[in-house]
Amino acid sequence: MSSSVAHVLAEVADHFGNLHSSEFRGQTRVVVPESQSLEVCSFLKEQGFDFLVDVSCVDYLEYRDPPMQMRSCAGRRYGLMYLLASTMTNRRLTVRVFLDDPEPTVRSVVPLWEAANWLEREVWDLFGIQFVGHPDLRRLVMPEEFSAHPLRKDYPLQGRGERHNFPVITRENS
Amino acid sequence: MAVITGSGKLELPENVVVSRLDALANWCRKNSLWPMPFATACCGIELMATGAAKHDLARFGAEVFRFSPRQCDLMIVAGRVVMKMLPVLQRIWQQMHEPKWCISMGACASTGGVFDTYAVVQGVDRFIPVDMYVPGCPPRPEQLIQAIIDLQDKIQREGTISGREFDTAARQLRKRALVEITAPLSIDASRNPVLQRELAAEALSGRS
Numbered sequence: 615m616s617s618s619v620a621h622v623l624a625e626v627a628d629h630f631g632n633l634h635s636s637e638f639r640g641q642t643r644v645v646v647p648e649s650q651s652l653e654v655c656s657f658l659k660e661q662g663f664d665f666l667v668d669v670s671c672v673d674y675l676e677y678r679d680p681p682m683q684m685r686s687c688a689g690r691r692y693g694l695m696y697l698l699a700s701t702m703t704n705r706r707l708t709v710r711v712f713l714d715d716p717e718p719t720v721r722s723v724v725p726l727w728e729a730a731n732w733l734e735r736e737v738w739d740l741f742g743i744q745f746v747g748h749p750d751l752r753r754l755v756m757p758e759e760f761s762a763h764p765l766r767k768d769y770p771l772q773g774r775g776e777r778h779n780f781p782v783i784t785r786e787n788s
Numbered sequence: 789m790a791v792i793t794g795s796g797k798l799e800l801p802e803n804v805v806v807s808r809l810d811a812l813a814n815w816c817r818k819n820s821l822w823p824m825p826f827a828t829a830c831c832g833i834e835l836m837a838t839g840a841a842k843h844d845l846a847r848f849g850a851e852v853f854r855f856s857p858r859q860c861d862l863m864i865v866a867g868r869v870v871m872k873m874l875p876v877l878q879r880i881w882q883q884m885h886e887p888k889w890c891i892s893m894g895a896c897a898s899t900g901g902v903f904d905t906y907a908v909v910q911g912v913d914r915f916i917p918v919d920m921y922v923p924g925c926p927p928r929p930e931q932l933i934q935a936i937i938d939l940q941d942k943i944q945r946e947g948t949i950s951g952r953e954f955d956t957a958a959r960q961l962r963k964r965a966l967v968e969i970t971a972p973l974s975i976d977a978s979r980n981p982v983l984q985r986e987l988a989a990e991a992l993s994g995r996s
Contacts, residue, residue, distance in 0.1 A: 755872075756872070756907075757871065757872045764906050764907070769906070770906070771904075771905055771906065772904060772905060772906060773905070773906025773907075774906075776871060776906060777871045777906060777907065777908065777909055777910065778910075778914065780871075780874055780875070780878070780909075780914075780915050781878070781915070782914065782915055783878055783881060783882065783915060783916045783917065784917055785917045
């Protein structure tokens with residue numbers, strides 16, 4: 615773990631208690647409870663993480679070998695991740711927030727990083743995670759009338775007939 | 789001025805050809821196809837290559853790609869169509885004026901290809917009428933050119949409404965000129981009832 619990131623994690627621990635963190639091939643991850651996610655992100659932004667690279671999610675439903683951070687979160691289903699970077703010091707940090715059914719909900723980080731706007735819309739669209747405080751939480755990639763969240767593992771790969779639900783245009787009526 | 793002689797024969801001056809108006813209209817249509825390139829994936833790259841200098845679709849009178857459906861009469865669906873795109877595809881098809889034709893180019897446009905997922909339409913022929921299917925992933929420009937030649941043939945016969953246009957198996961086999969030059973193609977009709985019928989009909993009429 616690079617010393618500067620370790621320093622930031624120590625600062626986080628001072629403010630928010632001891633959070634679970636781990637390192638893999640030089641990349642540092644820290645697991646944050648959903649109740650503190652906005653506060654921790656805000657604190658990390660003050661510590662220099664001014665750039666939000668990505669917001670993404672993993673559905674760990676029936677996942678065979680859950681990662682270590684996940685075991686510490688009592689087998690929750692959704693693993694949200696925020697990839698942060700500092701443009702000043704070139705440090706990188708992954709923040710993970712684990713959520714669970716029936717209504718996975720987390721605070722939006724749009725007030726901190728404007729870049730989160732479409733990223734959180736995509737996660738809402740594909741995983742159905744609600745971002746409280748998002749200014750415009752609409753679907754991003756799927757059509758508006760789509761009702762499911764297709765990257766959830768319990769959604770069938772070939773869909774539930776949405777792709778065949780269109781009017782047929784024949785020679786006679788075109 | 790045409791003259792009917794005493795024996796009842798029609799005599800025409802030079803430079804006059806008699807034809808049916810249908811045949812003349814079809815001849816004009818087939819040699820002046822204006823494609824609408826609905827290119828969504830790698831098939832679109834081959835579509836561009838078909839129109840470019842090397843393969844030169846202008847040889848077949850179909851080089852004028854237009855991006856307004858009002859100016860086109862041949863839609864070439866090149867690439868996978870996702871369910872969010874399909875209403876757009878249908879709208880563009882409806883905005884094209886009659887007479888119009890459609891080529892489904894490549895595995896994805898014809899069947900969904902390897903993309904058997906919730907988002908991808910499993911063949912555009914489920915939702916719009918298709919006249920020609922081009923296999924391949926993606927098809928080579930020669931294949932698309934062959935499809936356009938076959939479509940021209942179909943337009944000349946104008947079978948698009950009655951559905952007779954699908955009796956083309958023997959005709960298409962004979963047309964595989966490039967294959968026949970490099971490797972003589974022995975046509976095995978024993979396993980193809982459509983082909984058997986065509987060959988039998990040809991033998992009866994003595995055309996071959």
